[in-house]
Amino acid sequence: MAALQELEGIGSEALSAIGAAANLADLDAVRVAVLGKKGSLTQILRSMGSLAPEERPLVGKAANDVRGKVEAALAERKGTLEAEALKERIAASAIDITLPGRAPHVGTQHLISAIVEEMEQVFCGMGYDVIDGPYVETTYYNFDALNAPADHPSRSPRDTFYVADPVHGDPAREARAESELLLRTQTSPVQVHAMEAHKPPIYMISPGRVFRPDTADANHLPQFTQIEGLVVDEGITFGDLKGTLDHFTRAIFGKDRATRYRPHFFPFTEPSAEVDVSCGVCGGKGCRFCKGTGWLEILGCGMVDPNVLEMSGIDPERYSGFAFGIGAERVACLRYDLPDLRMLMTGDMRFLAQF
């Protein structure tokens, strides 16, 4: 029968064409050529009507067989070609993963602000308030109320910026840089304001800018940042001062650092001490960073002088307290080994981006 032969021919041709199809498009072309609307197999099926009735079942079965085989072969070949195509796409999409990523541009915090915020967190964790005060202060709050003697050298215009008083200023005195107004040289005046305004218990720190007429060089800035603390309460001891500052020092410099308290002198505290932290570079053995001593000086502190309490209207027989002061720039130097403080003030993007 011619029809059966033709079917066989279509089947074998189709199978070999499927096997030869190099890609999905070729394969689809084979599918259309055989099974499409005008495909060779479709033509045969459509022409079934012209066959003799007795031939129809035979030819019909054979045609279905061929279609089944062709479809199976198409599916299998399609699977193979798709897998190959995927493999190729994957191979083509490979990238040099060492190329830089596209990072969102995130700004950085100035390291002095970062240090101040970090210290605030430490003291807030111990229940302290953070209080700020004015830059332009009176001599009373900056000196007198802090027990600084009337002829103390720190009051001289060499150590303090004085400011013109637009209301009471006397031109003759102001020509000699004498005034009752000044730029605060420490943030301690804030503590005096706090003692005047609040009854104990007082647990506070006062971070902020302070000003001294030191020409800017590697180790000095005429404007720098102090964090001073004050505690006034019943039964506050020198041991409490030590415990608080030990905690602070370890929080800022690391758990394994030791402290040392050296008696010192400050007008507004008694006893007063300077606090050293063990050198982080050599671990206290002595190296160039700590100038061979094993210690780095970090802050000044002491028990609040009874005169200071009394001047602020607090009874020194009932209350005692301690105070301390630390320079944020000093901490920055110790932490980051800055060679020159002036770097902090230029706004150099290359410097700021590092922190």
Added chain:
Amino acid sequence: MRVSYEWLKTMVDLPDDPDALVAELVRTGTEVEAVETAGQALDHVVTGYIETCEQHPNADKLHVCRVDVGAAEPLQIVCGAPNVAAGEHVVVALEGAVLPGEVKIKRSKLRGVESQGMNCSERELGLGDDHSGIMVLPEDAPIGVPAALYLGLADTVVDCEITPNRPDCLSMTGFATEVSADLDVDTHIELPAIKHEEGPEASELVDVAIEAPELCSRYVARVVRGVKIGPSPAWLARRVQAAGTRAINNVVDVTNYVMYLTGQPLHAFDLGKLKCRDGKRSIVVRAATEGEKLTTLDGTERTLEAGMAVITDGGEEAVALAGVMGGLDSEIDEHTVDVLLESACFAPGSISHTSRDLDLMSESSLRFERGVDASRSAAVADIAAALFEQCCGATVCPGAVDVYPRPVEPVRVALRPERARAFIGARIPTDFMVERLRRLGCEVAEDADGALSVLCPTNRPDLTREADLIEEVCRLFGMDKVEATIPAAKNHTGGLTKAQERVEEIGRILRATGLSETINYNFAEKGDLARLGREDVGLGIPVRILNPLSMDQGEMRRTLLPGLLRSVAYNLDHGVANVTLYEQGRVLLGSPEAPQPAEPDRVAGVLSGAWTDETWDEKPRELDFFDAKGIVSALLDKLRVERVHYVPASPERYGWLLPGRAAEVRAGKRRLGWLGDVHPETLKRFGISQPVVAFELDQDAIVELAHDELPFKGIPVFPGVEVDLALVVDEETTYETCVQRLDSAGGRLLVDVELFDVYRDPDRVGEGKKSMAFRLTFRSPDRTLTAEEVDAVMAKLVKKVQKSLGAEVRS
């Protein structure tokens, strides 16, 4: 204070190792700046033994010696001393030694014979006067030992920083007392005493008057006669030098020595150079008159100010700047025979001012500034007189003239040991307190109620209250021994205030937008506002610094912008083209009505260049107005400041901004600040040649207007319908106007209006026109909108917008 260990050791029991003392000094509050080994001048100088001594072949007076200096081979040394002989133990300066007077010892030839060193005389070693021959050591002297060690010249100088409250430690006796308390050891201080007095009473030779008792609390004068000016004995010269003063002559050295010993500065006048009036010299202490002249010992003519204390010859011309420096005219010189010795006390404040005003510091002024113990001035004058007798061959005139208008009394202070223990937080035994206070020179008695009655020594002006004694107990006990505790903080809570948290939040948001924080000086240059092109309006008057370090820091800033622009210029000058900075900081706005200025906080930023340099797959976009506006909007939005809007900044008010590219930022009616392109003329004045966008906002207002919570807005349940709409409007019609009109035309169902394109084309859109494409979102909270509903709303909206905006609508 430079403390000679050898000298100190004569007064108090010390450990052999100076480092052990240093550790105790640091522990008890004396800062040690340096520890030096003295006797370095005698490096390369050793003891030797003359094995042979023969006549020099070419010189009668020279000998050639073989000297054993402990080296492998003896040295050949040519020596000219008359007393040189074989078998002598001598001091030999080796090659490389530098003797006092910068004499360098080298290998050399003397009359044809090589000499490999020098046998030294006392004078050559700086040990005394004797130059008659070489120094001959005892027969048991070792060979090859450093001479400084053998002669006991090796010394350690401990350089201490003395805090201003401890004038007592500016003397060896005071320092020894302190050390005895630090180490809990005994002192044994022996002071020189006058052996013999002769001649007229001092009071017959000298009158003293203090015309200004507020400047001078005591003046003691003694007279010694017949001094023989010459070099000091070696021990005295050494100690003065160890303390840091050059040895000059025996009279001057004695005054310095006694000052270092006792802390009482002294001055020696050449009696003969003072005017004799009726057989007497007259010392008058008075305040200087304005413009009075005095040539001080250093040869400088000084112009004095009214109120400085001067010592005058009979009240007339000044002969010394009291307590600071002597006058040249009455100076001790080699012809001096009779000496008037001054042991006086001057007011600390006055000396401090004088020394600062004249820029003239001396060992004397340093001590007077800190406070000198007036009760001992007479005793100290006696010590000096005794040394004039001993070291200068002087005859001491009997008695002293002592004017002491206001005698110093020791202070008695009660110390409650229980209070001290409670205050320090350590169980310090009362016995410890008593013992150590006694070591410090206090007289201590125990009262019936358990308190200690402490009589404080007059050389300790810092001990006047119980707190002062508690300090002494604390530091001597040892701060390191006090147990560290944390206060209980009963009835206290703390933490940042809402406002402080918001300030920190502002920083965090700005960093998230990409800006980096910087800090600038709060100082400003007088012309900064003019440089910006900005008027004073709203900025008050400047806070003026009376003693600025430089003119560019003559006042306090009133805006953050100049500092930020300088940072931009700095970066551009250093090859950094992308500058994106912000600052949170204070400005000071003065007022003619108030002494102290207002001090509001501002937050400001600058953007110039791009966010980043060109990268491998991204071309940077130049930052412009809308980047700054985006940052400001994000900031205010995150802080939930309400009713924020932007209005064109008027060129009259905002002269430093580019007209047409600048906005005023408002919340409701309140002005929050400005943002915009900085005017090119302003940039030029700051040395900047590329565009800069900037903003400056009132941080206090933002903090005040910020909200922590806003009511919850429901998440949409029903789908929205988006419709795109293009409006062709006049160029002058703003985005804001379009949105307002669309909003009001859209009714309740219009929930979002978003601009997604702006298009200009004279041919297709028309001259002076722009096409603005909006995406409108319609949504109902309670149902899904049908296409018919949306079409109906759109039809209405289009009609209204066409009318209200005069717009042509293309959908």
